[in-house]
Amino acid sequence: MSPALRFERVCKHYRLYAHPRDRLLELLARRPRHRLHVALEQIDFSVARGETFGLVGENGAGKSTLLKLAAGTIGPTSGRIERHGSVAALLELGAGFHPEESGHDNVRFMAALNGIPREAFEDYHRRVIEFSELDETTLARPVKTYSSGMFMRLAFSAATALEPEILIIDEALSVGDMHFQKKSLDRILALRDAGATVLFCSHNLYQVRSLCRRAAWIHRGRIAEIGDTEPVVTAYEAHERRKSAPTAVPAASPTNPSSAPPAAAGEVKFRALQLETADGFDPAFVESFQDLTVELTVEALSERPFHVGLALVRNDRDNVFGTSTHFRDPSTPLSGRGEHRLRLRFPQLPLLSGEYLWSVYVLDDTGLQVLDMAECIHPFKILNRGCRDFGLVRLPYEWELVA
Amino acid sequence: MNRWWLLLRFWLARDLKTRYAGSTLGLAWAVLQPLATMTMFYVLFAHIFRVRVPELAAETGYLYYLLAGLLPWLTSAEALGRGTGVLVAHEDFLRKQAFPVEILPVVAVVSAWVPQIVGTLVLAGLLALAGLGPHTGWLALPLLWLAQTVILLGAVMLAAITNYVVRDLSSALPFVLQVLFYAAPIVYPLATVPEAWRPFFLLNPFACLVMAQQHAWLGTAVPPGLGLALLAWSALLGAGGIALFRALKPALGEAL
Numbered sequence: 312m313s314p315a316l317r318f319e320r321v322c323k324h325y326r327l328y329a330h331p332r333d334r335l336l337e338l339l340a341r342r343p344r345h346r347l348h349v350a351l352e353q354i355d356f357s358v359a360r361g362e363t364f365g366l367v368g369e370n371g372a373g374k375s376t377l378l379k380l381a382a383g384t385i386g387p388t389s390g391r392i393e394r395h396g397s398v399a400a401l402l403e404l405g406a407g408f409h410p411e412e413s414g415h416d417n418v419r420f421m422a423a424l425n426g427i428p429r430e431a432f433e434d435y436h437r438r439v440i441e442f443s444e445l446d447e448t449t450l451a452r453p454v455k456t457y458s459s460g461m462f463m464r465l466a467f468s469a470a471t472a473l474e475p476e477i478l479i480i481d482e483a484l485s486v487g488d489m490h491f492q493k494k495s496l497d498r499i500l501a502l503r504d505a506g507a508t509v510l511f512c513s514h515n516l517y518q519v520r521s522l523c524r525r526a527a528w529i530h531r532g533r534i535a536e537i538g539d540t541e542p543v544v545t546a547y548e549a550h551e552r553r554k555s556a557p558t559a560v561p562a563a564s565p566t567n568p569s570s571a572p573p574a575a576a577g578e579v580k581f582r583a584l585q586l587e588t589a590d591g592f593d594p595a596f597v598e599s600f601q602d603l604t605v606e607l608t609v610e611a612l613s614e615r616p617f618h619v620g621l622a623l624v625r626n627d628r629d630n631v632f633g634t635s636t637h638f639r640d641p642s643t644p645l646s647g648r649g650e651h652r653l654r655l656r657f658p659q660l661p662l663l664s665g666e667y668l669w670s671v672y673v674l675d676d677t678g679l680q681v682l683d684m685a686e687c688i689h690p691f692k693i694l695n696r697g698c699r700d701f702g703l704v705r706l707p708y709e710w711e712l713v714a
Numbered sequence: 715m716n717r718w719w720l721l722l723r724f725w726l727a728r729d730l731k732t733r734y735a736g737s738t739l740g741l742a743w744a745v746l747q748p749l750a751t752m753t754m755f756y757v758l759f760a761h762i763f764r765v766r767v768p769e770l771a772a773e774t775g776y777l778y779y780l781l782a783g784l785l786p787w788l789t790s791a792e793a794l795g796r797g798t799g800v801l802v803a804h805e806d807f808l809r810k811q812a813f814p815v816e817i818l819p820v821v822a823v824v825s826a827w828v829p830q831i832v833g834t835l836v837l838a839g840l841l842a843l844a845g846l847g848p849h850t851g852w853l854a855l856p857l858l859w860l861a862q863t864v865i866l867l868g869a870v871m872l873a874a875i876t877n878y879v880v881r882d883l884s885s886a887l888p889f890v891l892q893v894l895f896y897a898a899p900i901v902y903p904l905a906t907v908p909e910a911w912r913p914f915f916l917l918n919p920f921a922c923l924v925m926a927q928q929h930a931w932l933g934t935a936v937p938p939g940l941g942l943a944l945l946a947w948s949a950l951l952g953a954g955g956i957a958l959f960r961a962l963k964p965a966l967g968e969a970l
Contacts, residue, residue: 384813
């Protein structure tokens with residue numbers, strides 16, 4: 312059986328002009344005046360019928376260009392793209408909606424736009440309305456009066472009710488409230504189970520893992536990895552971690568890219584961070600409910616007063632907890648030339664298992680201007696062997712039997 | 715093809731419905747605007763400058779003449795004014811949705827016809843009341859309307875594509891339209907133009923449309939070779955504009 316979608320040595324180049332008139336001058340003078348931007352280079356892959364295929368990669372890696380090529384809204388510079396079956400693309404929810412028109416009229420317009428035959432209009436309209444869960448008074452109003460959640464719901468419903476053989480989705484799953492997100496996901500799963508081919512791009516790696524059997528990691532316009540989802544996504548994650556969390560402490564590498572000092576900096580430098588538990592300095596892992604001490608070393612190159620801030624960061628870069636010396640006492644900043652060492656103690660650390668990092672900020676005496684910083688450094692593991700509670704943190708609690 | 719017509723209908727309906735959305739008078743503006751323009755010209759030229767059309771009687775003659783010329787002109791100006799920017803305005807949409815792009819200029823031309831349809835009925839009624847029609851000259855009108863549509867389709871496609879590449883066109887457009895307007899015998903009769911200058915009007919395709927329709931309605935004089943000029947413009951602009959549009963269509967959405 313032939314695949315639903317096949318890319319054969321597909322390249323996409325854009326000509327970039329410094330000025331719009333260069334495009335015209337080039338045409339007239341027949342001398343190149345553009346810079347070539349290679350968006351995609353030698354893309355070769357195919358998606359089998361009924362397969363759900365994921366795309367991962369950084370912003371600007373070429374994922375969206377690839378999806379547009381797959382949807383046929385732009386053409387390749389070279390190479391061949393084959394599509395077998397009707398295509399619906401959710402490249403942007405609500406593309407084709409008019410803000411002044413009512414929800415009903417926009418749905419009818421979508422039907423015409425996507426080539427639904429006149430006799431199937433009513434059926435399509437009914438299914439969209441049903442799925443969107445919007446009430447009649449809302450649907451009669453112009454969509455410009457909708458909340459963004461309501462708008463997204465209608466747009467998602469209109470796009471998926473097309474029941475395409477190939478569905479192309481760009482980051483469209485975080486739609487509306489939790490209830491509707493679940494519903495959208497179920498909708499895509501239902502389309503997949505009904506035999507539709509899904510090409511899917513998301514930054515939510517959890518969704519890619521749970522939806523896709525195969526995936527590709529697009530890196531700088533090329534396919535860096537392709538195959539079963541798990542190894543591909545893992546390779547991409549490893550790359551992301553290498554980029555955002557250098558394993559070395561900045562003291563050992565002062566030119567660390569993620570700790571590039573801000574422009575107004577230079578007078579007070581962050582030098583080192585060290586962890587200490589009952590198991591010693593920088594242990595292989597920190598056990599939950601142990602006492603944890605963080606020691607920070609900063610060096611003042613002038614007399615300028617300063618404060619020090621510290622944040623505990625989860626490995627997805629979410630801040631778990633942050634504090635600063637100026638929260639404690641804004642009126643007495645640290646000062647004095649030379650090395651300063653500070654210790655911050657977390658008694659019986661209530662965090663449960665996970666991978667964490669630190670972000671350190673050196674601030675001026677107002678606590679507003681950043682003099683130096685090192686974000687997402689010094690990764691460490693926490694291991695919970697003390698209780699069966701799960702999650703990020705163990706909150707104090709008590710169970711009570713009331714009846 | 716069926717899909718194309720259905721989409722054209724919906725796009726046109728949306729265009730007409732949303733154009734004056736939020737205004738109290740709504741679609742009535744499509745007729746009120748040209749009516750206001752006409753009234754202004756009528757007061758200015760018939761009563762203040764006292765312009766007369768030699769072939770026609772006094773003031774009312776000038777009114778018919780003005781109306782016959784303004785109808786095709788206002789449609790042309792409206793189609794060009796709206797159609798020129800239509801690709802740029804939908805640039806992002808075109809990148810996100812596979813779509814028969816030619817619908818955009820076609821809708822610009824078709825929806826510009828709305829005031830002319832109303833105006834045509836008004837003019838025909840006025841002339842019939844004045845005993846100046848109907849006459850056999852009117853039989854040429856459908857053919858002239860066809861020529862007008864072909865010329866406008868070509869001109870709008872040409873302008874839209876050009877403006878997509880050289881955005882300056884939309885800034886220059888109001889001035890270009892003004893030049894084209896005064897380079898056509900709309901507010902002044904052709905008879906007041908020196909004989910030697912009259913053939914130059916044939917170089918303005920919109921003047922050709924205007925003169926031909928005035929002649930069909932009222933029997934006013936036209937420069938020799940007008941029919942040929944109209945045919946040539948229809949072929950050149952119509953075929954040329956449509957061909958250029960089709961040739962450059964794949965490049966749309968590519969420009970960053």
